[in-house]
Structures are given as structure tokens and as C-alpha cells.
Amino acid sequence: MLLNVIFILLVVIHLFIKMAANISKNMRAVGLFKYLPISDINSLIDLEVSVPVPKESEVLIEVKAIAINPIDTKQRAPKPLIEKEPRILGFDGAGIITAVGEAVKKFKVNDQVFFTADIRRHGTNAQYVALDEIHVAQKPKNLSFEEAAAMPLTAVSAYESLIDRLCITEKDKGKSILIINSGGGVGSVACQLANLFGLKVIGTASRPESMKFSKESGAHIVLNHSENLVEQLKKNKLSEVDFILVNYDPYNYWDTLMMLIKPQGKICLIVDSSGLVDLKPLKAKSITLVSEMMYTRIVYNTEDRYRHTEILEEVSKMLENGKLKTTVTKVLAPFNAVNLREAHRLIEEKKTIGKIVISGFE
Known part of the structure; x- marks a missing residue:
């Protein structure tokens, strides 16, 4: 009996070690140091940065797909400013939870979710993103990661x-x-x-x-x-x-x-x-x-800030029951600076319809 218990414990420990090993200390991302025209190859560049560590009420999400919004292009637009550390944009996406903070109540590892970014920190244009659970809801089961990623912000x-x-x-x-x-x-x-x-x-x-x-x-x-x-x-x-x-x-x-x-x-x-x-x-x-x-409720920490979560959850249900349909119209892959610059270019030309999504790292 004791040997069986020890064996089970060893298996569990091995699985935890394997899971931890799968999450590298570094990750790929796309960001910027200078605010340049999208025609400039340095306007958005490929980066390698540290994987964020989730705090008590946060989840760590492996990003499977992200959407591009007009606000991305406005924030990236030329201005006389140089960042000391790379700035990573991105305001929504979909992925899989790989770790949870001690105070997280609604989610567990391996949950498939979609989310809005936290405007006060790095965005979603990266392999992993850490977010307070207030920004996150279960992904509609009937949608792919690409279809779901198009929906949270809009x-x-x-x-x-x-x-x-x-x-x-x-x-x-x-x-x-x-x-x-x-x-x-x-x-x-x-x-x-x-x-x-x-x-x-x-x-x-x-x-x-x-x-x-x-x-x-x-x-x-x-x-x-x-x-x-x-x-x-x-x-x-x-x-x-x-x-x-x-x-x-x-x-x-x-x-x-x-x-x-x-x-x-x-x-x-x-x-x-x-x-x-x-x-x-x-x-x-x-x-x-x-x-x-x-982001008003989030930034100003209003009394009804959890309304943000409620809406995300309601949207997820509406997508599942067919009351809403995804608005993704174009998917670019894989996720890299080249495709992100292309998405920004298309939005700036004001000739897009619906949402552009970028899917997956190679």
C-alpha cells in the first residue's frame, strides 16, 4: 500500500516537473522601441522576453490567437518617443491557461479561454500573457481559437x-x-x-x-x-x-x-x-x-468593475447559443512581426471589414 502511494506521488511530481519544463523562462513576442510608420521594418519587431509570472488573482495564458484592433495602430502611430524597454501591444485574444494564482477562483489549468488585455501593462502580442481573472472568460466551445479571439474587445x-x-x-x-x-x-x-x-x-x-x-x-x-x-x-x-x-x-x-x-x-x-x-x-x-x-471600469477600479467579467461571460454564452456570430474575416499565420505589420497596414488603409486575427507561433 505504501509503495503504491509513493509511486503515485512520484508520478504526480514528474508531471508537475514536466509541465514546468514546458513553460520556458523566455517567450517570443512582437513589440516596439520606436513609434514609426508601419512601412518601416522596425515599427514592429520580433522579440524574446521573459514569460510573465501570474500574481495571486491572475492566470497565465498560452496565447493561441490574437485580434488586431484600430487602437493597436493608434498606439503604434509615429510619435517622438523611444521606449527603454520593449512595448508589447495587443488588446484581446484566446488561448489555454497554463498556471493560476492562489486566489484565482473561476479557472484552472488547461481551461480554454478568451480575454481582453490589461491596458496598463504588456498586451497580448506574445506567446504568454498574465491577466487578472476579471479580464477572462471561458472560450465559447463551438468556436476555434481564431474565431473566439476576434470577439472580446469589440x-x-x-x-x-x-x-x-x-x-x-x-x-x-x-x-x-x-x-x-x-x-x-x-x-x-x-x-x-x-x-x-x-x-x-x-x-x-x-x-x-x-x-x-x-x-x-x-x-x-x-x-x-x-x-x-x-x-x-x-x-x-x-x-x-x-x-x-x-x-x-x-x-x-x-x-x-x-x-x-x-x-x-x-x-x-x-x-x-x-x-x-x-x-x-x-x-x-x-x-x-x-x-x-x-477599460473605464478596470482603470478606475469602479464598484461595478466585475461587470466586465459578466459581459465577457454573457458574450461567450451568446456565441455558443448562436445569438451572436464571430466577426473574423481574415486570419494571418504564423504570429510574427511580418504578419503583425501586415495587419496594421490593412487597418490603416481603412479597407478592412470585421476583424483580422493572427494565429499561432511556429
Whole structure:
């Protein structure tokens, strides 16, 4: 009996040693020292850095796929700054948990998860990432790592915009929402969510492929945002809308937004304005103007910060039961600086639809 116990203990110890050996002290990543145009080969470079050690409430995730977002390109954009240590970007992804901190309650080793990054530290463009469990949820079982990686940042942003900021509920069934840039990552998820609430969804795009993708995502009407939106809406027998979600610089749209929003309507901005706008028209119509920043609850450690986790978990369930579908439209592989620069280039050209995902290390 004693020999059997000793044998089992030796096997367990061997497995732990083997597991530890599989996690190297160093990992590959893609990052930057200088903020350069994406055409510069040094704008994003291959790196070897230390594997992060998870703290008490953190999990260590082996990254299987990551998504590229417009915020990545904005943070990498040229500026007169040189980092002393490499900066690693990346805001969401999917992978497998390889270690957990002592205080972690929801996860265990080998759980397949998807996640948002912590904006205050290194991002997800690496083989491993350590994150507080508040950023993590179980990956939808019906999705691949690539399909799941496309969703966390955009789905949480769209969910917060419609439900937490615009306060849309089932009571709003039949009302209308205008989604500026409905072919993008957040816009395409917002189209799907708006449909679930029974809203009449009006999207905007310009290219045939982005218009098609908007309709596939649930837009009932798609306007050309390079042309007069007011006139196009009138042709569709509408003059005003109840809600507007702006997934693009609102500066050039501002006067149009003021004309299209109904009295006592609500507008949500996701992107900063590139110039000053006149707020006076809001008062005449008693318009509610709100902003959405996915990291607000995390950065400011608000009392409802665990709402972030709840939304991620809800999104996972909605993807599993088919209420939402993944918005990945392009997968690049393997994960390296060359493919990451290509993804940034495509986003900066503003000709992408849905989400670009990069998969796997060689």
C-alpha cells in the first residue's frame, strides 16, 4: 500500500516537473522601441522576453490567437518617443491557461479561454500573457481559437455601448438605431445586438463588400457614409432615429448627427473627435450624449468593475447559443512581426471589414 502511494506521488511530481519544463523562462513576442510608420521594418519587431509570472488573482495564458484592433495602430502611430524597454501591444485574444494564482477562483489549468488585455501593462502580442481573472472568460466551445479571439474587445465595447451607455432594453423594440461604420469590428457586433432587441438597424459603409458584411451582420438598411446621410435616410422613408452609435471620428459627422437624432434621443461616441464640436444643439432636443471606453471600469477600479467579467461571460454564452456570430474575416499565420505589420497596414488603409486575427507561433 505504501509503495503504491509513493509511486503515485512520484508520478504526480514528474508531471508537475514536466509541465514546468514546458513553460520556458523566455517567450517570443512582437513589440516596439520606436513609434514609426508601419512601412518601416522596425515599427514592429520580433522579440524574446521573459514569460510573465501570474500574481495571486491572475492566470497565465498560452496565447493561441490574437485580434488586431484600430487602437493597436493608434498606439503604434509615429510619435517622438523611444521606449527603454520593449512595448508589447495587443488588446484581446484566446488561448489555454497554463498556471493560476492562489486566489484565482473561476479557472484552472488547461481551461480554454478568451480575454481582453490589461491596458496598463504588456498586451497580448506574445506567446504568454498574465491577466487578472476579471479580464477572462471561458472560450465559447463551438468556436476555434481564431474565431473566439476576434470577439472580446469589440463585443464588450458594443455590449456596453448599447446596453450600459444607451440603456437599450426590450422595451425599445421597434425603435431605430443608426450605426456609423457598421462594417467594422464593433459596428458589426452592434448590428447583431441591436437586432436581438428588435431595433430597426441602419448601418453605414461605402464599399460593396463592407455593405454586404453590414447586412450579413443584421443591418436592415445600409447607407453610403461618403454621401449625404440625411438625403439617403429620407429615401428610405425615415427622417430621424432614436439612437446613434458612432464608431468613427464624429467631427465630420457632427452636424448630420444633430439633424438625424430624434428629440430626447441618445448618441454614443466610441472614437475621440478630431476637432471641437458645438454642443448647443443637444440642449434644444434634450439629447443624451454618452461615451464608451471599454477599460473605464478596470482603470478606475469602479464598484461595478466585475461587470466586465459578466459581459465577457454573457458574450461567450451568446456565441455558443448562436445569438451572436464571430466577426473574423481574415486570419494571418504564423504570429510574427511580418504578419503583425501586415495587419496594421490593412487597418490603416481603412479597407478592412470585421476583424483580422493572427494565429499561432511556429
